[in-house]
Amino acid sequence: MIHIVTPSEPVYREHLFNKLHSELKCNFYSGNRFDGTKVVKPKLSRKEYNSLSFAKVFLWQKGLSQIKLNKKDVLVIVGNIKYLSNIPLVLRAKLKGVKIVWWGQVWSAGTTMPKMFLRVAFARLVSNHFLTYTDKEIEKVPKWLYPRRRMFATNNAMNDIAVNEAKKNWGAERLNKFKVEKSLENKKVVLFCGRLTNKVDMPFALRVIKQISTVEPRILFVVVGDGPNLEELKQQSKELNLESNITWIGSIYDENYLAPWFLSSDVLFYPGAIGLSLTHAFHYQLPVLTHDKIENHMPEIAALEVGKNGEVYKKDNLNSAAEVLSNMLADKEKLQKMGEHGQAMVKAKYSMESMVENFIKAVTF
Incomplete structure (x- = not known):
């Protein structure tokens, strides 16, 4: 089983998630937070949980402890190190031998080199594969920081x-x-x-x-x-x-x-x-x-x-x-x-x- 954990499900992701569910029969676990962008309500095998803020910096997605993981599962986390709730989920997955895919940005608006290194280093620490938004992001990552053979790019697309x-x-x-x-x-x-x-x-x-x-x-x-x-x-x-x-x-x-x-x-x-x-x-x-x-x-x-x-x-x-x-x-x-x-x-x-x-x-x- 493939489990996809995301802070929320913005409208522009709806078709992607529908296609992934059709192809892979994934389970989706989404929060309800996305800074004003319109989101869709859970459908299919999706479950919606609340997101809580701490000091307006860190976030916690409630309900992730309910996800049942088995050794042959794959856990895909829409990566953001501000979501502290991902940490116990990752630890539990590692203990069970679950493969973890960190899906996130290497570089975004205003990212500095230290922030980029922190993002990638954290991704390597917690994941087996790093799924970036574009091919060019992979090119920015030194080979010693995250092995290229374990990096993939979605080339982020509209519907x-x-x-x-x-x-x-x-x-x-x-x-x-x-x-x-x-x-x-x-x-x-x-x-x-x-x-x-x-x-x-x-x-x-x-x-x-x-x-x-x-x-x-x-x-x-x-x-x-x-x-x-x-x-x-x-x-x-x-x-x-x-x-x-x-x-x-x-x-x-x-x-x-x-x-x-x-x-x-x-x-x-x-x-x-x-x-x-x-x-x-x-x-x-x-x-x-x-x-x-x-x-x-x-x-x-x-x-x-x-x-x-x-x-x-x-x-x-x-x-x-x-x-x-x-x-x-x-x-x-x-x-x-x-x-x-x-x-x-x-x-x-x-x-x-x-x-x-x-x-x-x-x-x-």
């Missing part, structure tokens, strides 16, 4: 099956009607899709749009998402007189409703630490613009090929961002080629099918 189904539902005629309805025709549409938190420098994005709008009044910034900073950002946009250059959509989790916004856009502009939004855009053949501090992004930044499927600007440099975005919007032919390259790349390497295959390799090796 591209849902994306492809949604695209089929939006043929040319229906999409054109949508553009007319939303006043998108003849606009230079720049899309943002994500949570509106301090981790995403949206005030910077608003200033970039303002600067471009003075020379290109057709620019329209479409913001899909919600979060604690929404009202403050709306006020800032009013102070910048951006009412005619910005549209606030709110949260959308249904891919069929997200699709027309992606399909109607020219560029995805992400001013913070980008993650799955990158490959999400590529599945819609949409080029991406983000900042150039690669170490300040999430692991999925590995999918970005500058000049081929997206561009970068100098972080926190208003003129650089405005110039790069303006140049992208001015070259429709290049945008088309970038979009095609991005889509081809994620189909080959960052699909849900390949993610499931990579996961199965790690737990059955």
Whole structure:
């Protein structure tokens, strides 16, 4: 039996877990915490437990002691060393000879080298295999710190099956009607899709749009998402007189409703630490613009090929961002080629099918 323990089950993981259950008949044990991201309720063989905080630093997932382990089992832990409840679970698994797979990030936004070494060293201490988010993370790990033959990468993916189904539902005629309805025709549409938190420098994005709008009044910034900073950002946009250059959509989790916004856009502009939004855009053949501090992004930044499927600007440099975005919007032919390259790349390497295959390799090796 394969047991998968995760702090929570965000919506973007639902299809993956359904596929793994179908292929492997896994048991899932999820908490109910994910910092505001929408989660799904337990289904199939899933059990949901409460998560408790200690001093706002460490966490404890209640109920893990109820997991029955046998020697031939595999225990997959969505790795986060802040979850102290994983420690007794790991000790119990080791005593029973259960194979342990640590599924987590080697490197994420803001990770320092000491933190990376601590993460990997802890993973080696507690696990038999390390399942990372991307191939490039494995390349960052010294061979002496964690043996390469015991490291695997999922190449973290969106539910591209849902994306492809949604695209089929939006043929040319229906999409054109949508553009007319939303006043998108003849606009230079720049899309943002994500949570509106301090981790995403949206005030910077608003200033970039303002600067471009003075020379290109057709620019329209479409913001899909919600979060604690929404009202403050709306006020800032009013102070910048951006009412005619910005549209606030709110949260959308249904891919069929997200699709027309992606399909109607020219560029995805992400001013913070980008993650799955990158490959999400590529599945819609949409080029991406983000900042150039690669170490300040999430692991999925590995999918970005500058000049081929997206561009970068100098972080926190208003003129650089405005110039790069303006140049992208001015070259429709290049945008088309970038979009095609991005889509081809994620189909080959960052699909849900390949993610499931990579996961199965790690737990059955």
